[in-house]
Amino acid sequence: MPSSPSSTPDFTLIGGGIVGACLAEELSDSGASVRVLDSGAEPGHSTNRAAGVAVPSLRYLTDREFYDWLRTAKQDLDADVARLEPEYGAFSVARPILRALRETDVEAHGDVLDGLGVGDWLKGDALAQATPGLKLPPSRRYLLDPDGLMIDGRRYLDAVRRRCVARGVDWRQGVTVREVREEGASVSVVTSDGTLPADRVVITAGAWSSGKGLAEATGVRPQRGQMAVLRTDEELNCILSSAYYLAPGVGDDVIVGATEEDTGFAEHVTTQGIGHLLRFATTVMPGLAESVPVELRAGLRPVSGTGRPLAGALPGHERIFLSAGHAGHGLLSARATGKGMAAGLVGDDWEALPYSMCPSHALGGAS
Template structure:
């Protein structure tokens, strides 16, 4: 495989490009600016011990993603890209009432079992009371206890994407702006057209997030990826140094996490059926801030810096879609990560890069292949 075009420069596309260029492949990325691109809007939480998903295939991906980050972050630093926002800060899964408090023990047992199976990103586990939790996260409301997961990590999607692209450029990546249209010859994909320029390729990877169905429609292929709007609030607390505060997770799937030096992120809505309606809504902002204040009342005095909007690419079974398109062995797709794009995306990009190269992938990918529900 000598020449590959990657459509999309989000976290997944950037990772595909990075891993291919490291193998000496000539890679061109094509990206167009769209409102609501998910990588720029989201917040990344990598916590194999904290996920409450009941999908084994999702949990396997989360565990593999954490292991991949343990290799990727130092490797990017060797490539001169050390600003990724990835940091181990720990996580508190908090109980806001007695019912949730009764579930903490079960979550502890699940996390202990995953750790015993060799899953990384868990570390020390303990049940902590209200006072101990507030020592870790001073803005916390009164709670009914929490599960502490010491090795959970967070990352900044924009920084990590830029680091991947920067490192890939050092390995020869060529980047182009515009909309890429698939080029067909005798029913086979042979590259893309960007404006008036033809780019021939041995393979094309679609990593266009919530917009991934569009290029496949040109081939008469219907793949069930739909956008889900998320609204996420960014706050600042100039009087605090929030960098090392742990991630706050809840049983309602809302979260709070922090970044240097005094930034706090609270999210997020999950607006199924939103389409590509790019706008803030009063109800959405109210939901995000209300959920944040219910768990961290000390955030009420924070400055509301901005509210971002991102469109998550959702698949019907809430699992990513990764691999070659049936009937088009030169065309690959990497999308469908839903709200876990930043958590899983870098590892998914690495797996798809291996698929493009014909290499062995580091885990069984049968549950994620596009043919599982794709119709032509």
């Protein structure tokens, strides 16, 4: 049942980015009452700044359970695209993804990649025909996967949030959570608007998931990612993934990103960071030299000490849960995380989430 403004909902979510929104929708669809508290003037502070490459990263190949979960997450995201776009408008663009791999990476993972069937190796004329306008270094090996996807985080989140509100979710913007207190069989959420009672709380605040009186428990920290949005008449018909990436945006612009910087909460672009990105872009796609930078953007990814999201009960707490630390794949895996978290929260079935994502496993504490 929907929660009224004065009632105590079944679940209170702290953070209204894409991870929180997908979980709110899943919980609401299960019949639970849900309240979302988000501190921004608009939802999704970091979601709105994400570049949007929504493809499982090969950096996780050595963890097959987690990598396979990301591949399943891609199917869940595809289903979201098919379900939400007809009603709420386009927020995706599908393009092949071309991965530029070092020879050492191919030697280490080539057999695994061949077994997974995630693309075709290209070289010579076939590579040139597939990548018009790109100037690719011959020292790399190239794997073309037809199943690439770009997601506009702002538009995706808007669709999911509107779906939540239509389902009766009590979604509140401009509410800053200062502390979460577990007191026996209930939880108190101390906010800028006063103290709200809660039955169970899920922290879905991304890079801001630490603190709230629980600083010792979450282990989630910010990582800055800088990117540039370029307006150009040049056509980019694939997503290029190399040291950085070059990708077509949903609005026909070209996105180049992204840095990975441990700079705390310093959420601004730098001359050095943007300079590296633009040099990369114009080197691999010389036609971009005449492009117009229409946006220079920096966002804060939430990263954990394990390099995996944390999704489950917070160690030492009975009624406080965590769903954060999705690093650069929040848009890709938010729906899969929401489904797994909802199954655990409502039915105590946590099997859909990889064990490496369990906070008790990652942070210590009772299992």
